[in-house]
Amino acid sequence: MLTILTPTYNRRHTLPHLYDSLYKQGRQDFEWLIVDDGSVDDTMSWVQGCQAQAEFPIRIERQENGGKHAAINAGVRAARGDWIFIVDSDDCLTPDAVECVADAVAEAVQAPESVVGVCFRKADMQGRLLGLPREREPSPWVATPSQAGRRVQGDLAYVFRRDVMADLPFPIIPGECFVPELYIWNQIGDRGPIWFYLDRAIYLCEYLDDGYTRNFRAHLRRNPGGFLLFYAAQIGREPHWKDRVKAAIRSLQCLVYCAMNAADRSRPTV
Structure with missing residues:
Protein backbone atom coordinates (compact mmCIF):
# COMPACT_ATOMS: atom_id res chain seq x y z
CA MET A 1 0.00 0.00 0.00
CA GLU A 206 0.21 26.96 -5.46
CA TYR A 207 2.07 29.19 -3.03
CA LEU A 208 -0.19 30.75 -0.43
CA ASP A 209 0.53 34.10 1.20
CA ASP A 210 1.13 32.40 4.56
CA GLY A 211 3.19 29.56 3.13
CA TYR A 212 6.87 28.76 3.62
CA THR A 213 8.12 29.87 0.21
CA ARG A 214 6.79 33.40 0.52
CA ASN A 215 7.98 33.76 4.11
CA PHE A 216 11.50 32.37 3.87
CA ARG A 217 13.23 35.16 5.78
CA ALA A 218 10.76 35.01 8.66
CA HIS A 219 11.18 31.21 8.86
CA LEU A 220 14.95 31.59 8.89
CA ARG A 221 14.78 34.12 11.72
CA ARG A 222 12.44 31.97 13.81
CA ASN A 223 14.11 28.62 13.11
CA PRO A 224 17.86 29.24 12.79
CA GLY A 225 18.86 25.96 14.42
CA GLY A 226 17.01 23.89 11.84
CA PHE A 227 18.37 25.92 8.96
CA LEU A 228 21.87 25.72 10.43
CA LEU A 229 21.74 21.93 10.25
CA PHE A 230 20.85 22.16 6.58
CA TYR A 231 23.29 24.84 5.46
CA ALA A 232 26.22 23.37 7.41
CA ALA A 233 25.59 20.01 5.71
CA GLN A 234 25.33 21.69 2.30
CA ILE A 235 28.85 23.11 2.57
CA GLY A 236 30.17 19.61 1.97
CA ARG A 237 27.53 18.67 -0.60
CA GLU A 238 27.78 21.60 -3.00
CA PRO A 239 30.14 20.85 -5.95
CA HIS A 240 31.00 24.48 -6.78
CA TRP A 241 32.95 26.81 -4.50
CA LYS A 242 30.49 29.68 -4.96
CA ASP A 243 27.63 27.56 -3.65
CA ARG A 244 29.79 26.34 -0.76
CA VAL A 245 30.53 29.96 0.15
CA LYS A 246 26.82 30.81 0.02
CA ALA A 247 26.04 27.87 2.32
CA ALA A 248 28.79 29.00 4.71
CA ILE A 249 27.43 32.56 4.78
CA ARG A 250 23.94 31.25 5.51
CA SER A 251 25.38 29.10 8.28
CA LEU A 252 26.98 32.17 9.87
CA GLN A 253 23.69 34.04 9.55
CA CYS A 254 21.94 31.17 11.33
CA LEU A 255 24.52 31.27 14.12
CA VAL A 256 23.84 34.98 14.60
CA TYR A 257 20.10 34.36 14.76
CA CYS A 258 20.63 31.49 17.23
CA ALA A 259 22.56 33.86 19.49
CA MET A 260 19.92 36.58 19.14
CA ASN A 261 17.11 34.17 19.96
CA ALA A 262 19.00 32.85 22.98
CA ALA A 263 19.49 36.40 24.21
CA ASP A 264 15.79 37.13 23.76
CA ARG A 265 14.83 34.05 25.77
CA SER A 266 17.21 34.94 28.59
CA ARG A 267 16.03 38.55 28.83
CA PRO A 268 13.81 38.94 31.91
CA THR A 269 10.18 39.73 31.24
CA VAL A 270 8.58 42.75 32.88
Whole structure:
Protein backbone atom coordinates (compact mmCIF):
# COMPACT_ATOMS: atom_id res chain seq x y z
CA MET A 1 0.00 0.00 0.00
CA LEU A 2 1.02 3.59 -0.64
CA THR A 3 0.53 6.08 2.19
CA ILE A 4 -0.32 9.62 1.09
CA LEU A 5 0.77 11.65 4.09
CA THR A 6 -0.65 15.13 4.64
CA PRO A 7 0.60 17.27 7.52
CA THR A 8 -1.91 20.04 8.15
CA TYR A 9 -2.49 23.02 10.39
CA ASN A 10 -5.70 25.07 10.12
CA ARG A 11 -6.22 24.08 6.48
CA ARG A 12 -9.86 22.97 6.61
CA HIS A 13 -10.55 25.43 3.78
CA THR A 14 -7.98 23.84 1.41
CA LEU A 15 -8.28 20.14 2.28
CA PRO A 16 -11.44 19.55 0.17
CA HIS A 17 -9.49 20.32 -3.01
CA LEU A 18 -6.93 17.66 -2.13
CA TYR A 19 -9.64 15.20 -1.12
CA ASP A 20 -11.40 15.67 -4.47
CA SER A 21 -8.17 14.89 -6.33
CA LEU A 22 -7.71 11.70 -4.29
CA TYR A 23 -11.31 10.69 -4.88
CA LYS A 24 -10.69 10.98 -8.65
CA GLN A 25 -7.62 8.75 -8.69
CA GLY A 26 -7.67 5.96 -11.24
CA ARG A 27 -6.27 3.63 -8.58
CA GLN A 28 -7.62 3.57 -5.04
CA ASP A 29 -5.07 1.23 -3.43
CA PHE A 30 -3.66 3.80 -1.03
CA GLU A 31 -4.41 5.24 2.37
CA TRP A 32 -4.69 8.92 3.16
CA LEU A 33 -3.04 9.66 6.48
CA ILE A 34 -3.60 13.17 7.84
CA VAL A 35 -1.51 14.47 10.73
CA ASP A 36 -3.31 17.40 12.33
CA ASP A 37 -0.61 19.58 13.87
CA GLY A 38 -2.80 21.15 16.54
CA SER A 39 -5.41 22.82 14.33
CA VAL A 40 -8.03 24.96 16.02
CA ASP A 41 -10.47 24.93 13.10
CA ASP A 42 -12.93 22.10 12.30
CA THR A 43 -10.41 19.91 10.47
CA MET A 44 -11.19 16.90 12.63
CA SER A 45 -14.96 16.92 12.07
CA TRP A 46 -14.50 17.47 8.32
CA VAL A 47 -12.14 14.49 8.05
CA GLN A 48 -14.57 12.32 9.98
CA GLY A 49 -17.23 13.16 7.41
CA CYS A 50 -14.90 12.12 4.59
CA GLN A 51 -14.12 8.83 6.32
CA ALA A 52 -17.76 7.85 6.09
CA GLN A 53 -17.97 8.25 2.32
CA ALA A 54 -14.51 7.63 0.82
CA GLU A 55 -13.67 4.45 -1.07
CA PHE A 56 -10.11 4.51 0.26
CA PRO A 57 -9.06 4.40 3.92
CA ILE A 58 -8.62 7.77 5.65
CA ARG A 59 -6.95 8.07 9.03
CA ILE A 60 -6.14 11.11 11.11
CA GLU A 61 -3.54 11.50 13.83
CA ARG A 62 -3.59 14.57 16.05
CA GLN A 63 -0.65 16.13 17.88
CA GLU A 64 0.20 19.37 19.63
CA ASN A 65 1.51 22.03 17.29
CA GLY A 66 5.16 21.25 16.57
CA GLY A 67 5.68 22.10 12.92
CA LYS A 68 5.54 20.22 9.65
CA HIS A 69 8.73 18.26 10.31
CA ALA A 70 7.32 16.90 13.59
CA ALA A 71 4.07 16.02 11.80
CA ILE A 72 6.02 14.11 9.16
CA ASN A 73 7.81 12.16 11.89
CA ALA A 74 4.45 11.25 13.44
CA GLY A 75 3.04 10.29 10.05
CA VAL A 76 5.96 8.01 9.25
CA ARG A 77 5.49 6.23 12.56
CA ALA A 78 1.75 5.77 11.92
CA ALA A 79 1.89 4.92 8.20
CA ARG A 80 0.82 1.48 7.05
CA GLY A 81 2.18 1.75 3.53
CA ASP A 82 5.64 0.62 2.47
CA TRP A 83 6.10 3.89 0.54
CA ILE A 84 5.18 7.40 1.66
CA PHE A 85 4.11 10.26 -0.59
CA ILE A 86 3.95 13.61 1.25
CA VAL A 87 1.26 15.88 -0.19
CA ASP A 88 0.70 19.24 1.46
CA SER A 89 -2.77 20.23 2.59
CA ASP A 90 -3.07 23.13 0.13
CA ASP A 91 -2.04 21.11 -2.94
CA CYS A 92 -3.56 18.31 -5.03
CA LEU A 93 -2.69 15.47 -7.41
CA THR A 94 -3.33 14.72 -11.06
CA PRO A 95 -5.84 11.88 -11.65
CA ASP A 96 -3.06 9.48 -12.67
CA ALA A 97 -0.69 10.31 -9.79
CA VAL A 98 -1.19 7.10 -7.78
CA GLU A 99 -0.93 5.01 -10.95
CA CYS A 100 2.36 6.72 -11.91
CA VAL A 101 3.78 6.18 -8.45
CA ALA A 102 2.64 2.54 -8.35
CA ASP A 103 4.23 1.81 -11.75
CA ALA A 104 7.50 3.48 -10.72
CA VAL A 105 7.61 1.63 -7.39
CA ALA A 106 6.84 -1.70 -9.07
CA GLU A 107 9.83 -1.16 -11.34
CA ALA A 108 12.05 0.10 -8.53
CA VAL A 109 11.53 -2.91 -6.27
CA GLN A 110 12.69 -5.18 -9.10
CA ALA A 111 15.96 -3.27 -9.52
CA PRO A 112 19.19 -4.99 -8.41
CA GLU A 113 20.12 -1.95 -6.33
CA SER A 114 18.07 -0.94 -3.29
CA VAL A 115 16.09 2.05 -4.58
CA VAL A 116 15.05 4.31 -1.70
CA GLY A 117 12.75 6.70 -3.53
CA VAL A 118 11.06 7.77 -6.73
CA CYS A 119 10.37 11.37 -7.65
CA PHE A 120 8.21 13.30 -10.09
CA ARG A 121 7.73 16.90 -11.11
CA LYS A 122 5.44 19.50 -9.60
CA ALA A 123 3.36 21.92 -11.63
CA ASP A 124 1.16 24.89 -10.87
CA MET A 125 -2.61 24.61 -10.88
CA GLN A 126 -2.62 25.34 -14.61
CA GLY A 127 -0.28 22.42 -15.28
CA ARG A 128 2.88 24.47 -15.96
CA LEU A 129 6.04 22.80 -14.69
CA LEU A 130 7.77 24.41 -11.74
CA GLY A 131 11.38 25.16 -12.58
CA LEU A 132 13.24 24.33 -15.76
CA PRO A 133 11.94 21.96 -18.46
CA ARG A 134 13.38 18.49 -18.87
CA GLU A 135 16.21 18.27 -21.38
CA ARG A 136 18.44 15.23 -21.97
CA GLU A 137 18.21 13.16 -18.79
CA PRO A 138 16.95 9.58 -19.22
CA SER A 139 13.79 8.47 -17.46
CA PRO A 140 14.31 7.44 -14.77
CA TRP A 141 17.33 9.59 -14.01
CA VAL A 142 19.37 8.62 -10.94
CA ALA A 143 20.56 11.54 -8.83
CA THR A 144 20.68 12.94 -5.32
CA PRO A 145 18.06 15.45 -4.14
CA SER A 146 20.64 18.25 -4.18
CA GLN A 147 21.67 17.37 -7.73
CA ALA A 148 18.04 17.25 -8.86
CA GLY A 149 17.28 20.56 -7.17
CA ARG A 150 20.14 22.25 -9.00
CA ARG A 151 19.03 20.71 -12.29
CA VAL A 152 15.32 21.50 -11.99
CA GLN A 153 15.43 24.69 -9.89
CA GLY A 154 11.92 23.98 -8.68
CA ASP A 155 10.10 21.88 -6.11
CA LEU A 156 9.82 18.12 -6.67
CA ALA A 157 7.37 15.43 -5.53
CA TYR A 158 9.21 12.72 -3.60
CA VAL A 159 7.99 9.24 -2.65
CA PHE A 160 10.26 7.44 -0.19
CA ARG A 161 10.43 4.02 1.39
CA ARG A 162 8.87 4.11 4.82
CA ASP A 163 11.60 2.04 6.48
CA VAL A 164 14.30 4.46 5.34
CA MET A 165 12.28 7.47 6.50
CA ALA A 166 11.75 5.79 9.86
CA ASP A 167 15.52 5.47 10.26
CA LEU A 168 16.03 9.18 9.49
CA PRO A 169 13.50 11.27 11.44
CA PHE A 170 13.65 15.05 11.42
CA PRO A 171 15.51 16.46 14.43
CA ILE A 172 13.32 18.31 16.91
CA ILE A 173 14.90 21.56 18.11
CA PRO A 174 13.38 23.10 21.26
CA GLY A 175 11.69 26.41 20.54
CA GLU A 176 11.69 25.90 16.77
CA CYS A 177 9.10 24.47 14.41
CA PHE A 178 10.87 23.96 11.09
CA VAL A 179 13.74 22.00 9.55
CA PRO A 180 14.27 22.15 5.75
CA GLU A 181 13.09 18.93 4.16
CA LEU A 182 16.11 18.74 1.87
CA TYR A 183 18.27 18.15 4.97
CA ILE A 184 16.61 14.74 5.42
CA TRP A 185 15.99 14.03 1.74
CA ASN A 186 19.74 14.23 1.11
CA GLN A 187 20.39 11.77 3.92
CA ILE A 188 17.82 9.41 2.40
CA GLY A 189 19.68 9.74 -0.91
CA ASP A 190 22.87 8.67 0.87
CA ARG A 191 21.18 5.33 1.64
CA GLY A 192 20.56 4.40 -1.99
CA PRO A 193 19.52 5.61 -5.45
CA ILE A 194 16.49 7.80 -6.08
CA TRP A 195 14.83 7.55 -9.48
CA PHE A 196 13.67 10.84 -10.98
CA TYR A 197 10.98 11.08 -13.64
CA LEU A 198 11.53 14.62 -14.87
CA ASP A 199 9.07 14.27 -17.75
CA ARG A 200 5.99 13.69 -15.56
CA ALA A 201 4.17 16.17 -13.34
CA ILE A 202 1.76 14.45 -10.94
CA TYR A 203 1.57 17.09 -8.19
CA LEU A 204 -0.21 20.45 -8.52
CA CYS A 205 0.48 23.28 -6.12
CA GLU A 206 0.21 26.96 -5.46
CA TYR A 207 2.07 29.19 -3.03
CA LEU A 208 -0.19 30.75 -0.43
CA ASP A 209 0.53 34.10 1.20
CA ASP A 210 1.13 32.40 4.56
CA GLY A 211 3.19 29.56 3.13
CA TYR A 212 6.87 28.76 3.62
CA THR A 213 8.12 29.87 0.21
CA ARG A 214 6.79 33.40 0.52
CA ASN A 215 7.98 33.76 4.11
CA PHE A 216 11.50 32.37 3.87
CA ARG A 217 13.23 35.16 5.78
CA ALA A 218 10.76 35.01 8.66
CA HIS A 219 11.18 31.21 8.86
CA LEU A 220 14.95 31.59 8.89
CA ARG A 221 14.78 34.12 11.72
CA ARG A 222 12.44 31.97 13.81
CA ASN A 223 14.11 28.62 13.11
CA PRO A 224 17.86 29.24 12.79
CA GLY A 225 18.86 25.96 14.42
CA GLY A 226 17.01 23.89 11.84
CA PHE A 227 18.37 25.92 8.96
CA LEU A 228 21.87 25.72 10.43
CA LEU A 229 21.74 21.93 10.25
CA PHE A 230 20.85 22.16 6.58
CA TYR A 231 23.29 24.84 5.46
CA ALA A 232 26.22 23.37 7.41
CA ALA A 233 25.59 20.01 5.71
CA GLN A 234 25.33 21.69 2.30
CA ILE A 235 28.85 23.11 2.57
CA GLY A 236 30.17 19.61 1.97
CA ARG A 237 27.53 18.67 -0.60
CA GLU A 238 27.78 21.60 -3.00
CA PRO A 239 30.14 20.85 -5.95
CA HIS A 240 31.00 24.48 -6.78
CA TRP A 241 32.95 26.81 -4.50
CA LYS A 242 30.49 29.68 -4.96
CA ASP A 243 27.63 27.56 -3.65
CA ARG A 244 29.79 26.34 -0.76
CA VAL A 245 30.53 29.96 0.15
CA LYS A 246 26.82 30.81 0.02
CA ALA A 247 26.04 27.87 2.32
CA ALA A 248 28.79 29.00 4.71
CA ILE A 249 27.43 32.56 4.78
CA ARG A 250 23.94 31.25 5.51
CA SER A 251 25.38 29.10 8.28
CA LEU A 252 26.98 32.17 9.87
CA GLN A 253 23.69 34.04 9.55
CA CYS A 254 21.94 31.17 11.33
CA LEU A 255 24.52 31.27 14.12
CA VAL A 256 23.84 34.98 14.60
CA TYR A 257 20.10 34.36 14.76
CA CYS A 258 20.63 31.49 17.23
CA ALA A 259 22.56 33.86 19.49
CA MET A 260 19.92 36.58 19.14
CA ASN A 261 17.11 34.17 19.96
CA ALA A 262 19.00 32.85 22.98
CA ALA A 263 19.49 36.40 24.21
CA ASP A 264 15.79 37.13 23.76
CA ARG A 265 14.83 34.05 25.77
CA SER A 266 17.21 34.94 28.59
CA ARG A 267 16.03 38.55 28.83
CA PRO A 268 13.81 38.94 31.91
CA THR A 269 10.18 39.73 31.24
CA VAL A 270 8.58 42.75 32.88
